[in-house]
Amino acid sequence: GENVEQHPSTLSVQEGDSAVIKCTYSDSASNYFPWYKQELGKGPQLIIDIRSNVGEKKDQRIAVTLNKTAKHFSLHITETQPEDSAVYFCAALYSSASKIIFGSGTRLSIRP
């Protein structure tokens, strides 16, 4: 079925440390995996995405990895800063239905 599982649901890290959020998906045909950041009172914002033809992608302090065999993908944030505090959603494109299915979200808190 159409399912994206995301862990952990909450994550608290010390400022400057790294944060990792992990997701799994169920549709082996999925080929596009975006990550969204949602700040309080705002809509989700696309921060990085990865396609199935690559295993890793970086953008400054953010990186995503994809393991197609295991159907796992992860978000890595290094040198965390207070402004990284938000809810993060992983997602997967279900090509057969032309829709993006979201994970349940991770609330990331950065401790000063």
Add this chain to the structure above:
Amino acid sequence: DTAVSQTPKYLVTQMGNDKSIKCEQNLGHDTMYWYKQDSKKFLKIMFSYNNKELIINETVPNRFSPKSPDKAHLNLHINSLELGDSAVYFCASSHGGANYGYTFGSGTRLTVV
């Protein structure tokens, strides 16, 4: 500013009323969506339109009816509002289907009392 704009931002109404939420995008995208976010932050797709044509219609009560007068607008009309309809509703748009991610609006917080 190029964006996805939703109105109103907040909507408080009584059970049984009918209400509408409007969405407009000036990004030149051809596909628009409605998502519902519940109190636990879970995002669930409701509808999707591509060039004014309905392409996704999830298991949503018939009380919810989307309307797309043109590819830049997608409105959501809700009849006979119920307490369980209370949520944040997000409009989003994309170009070329969902393959390039969405741009979301800032949401409409609907509270049914």
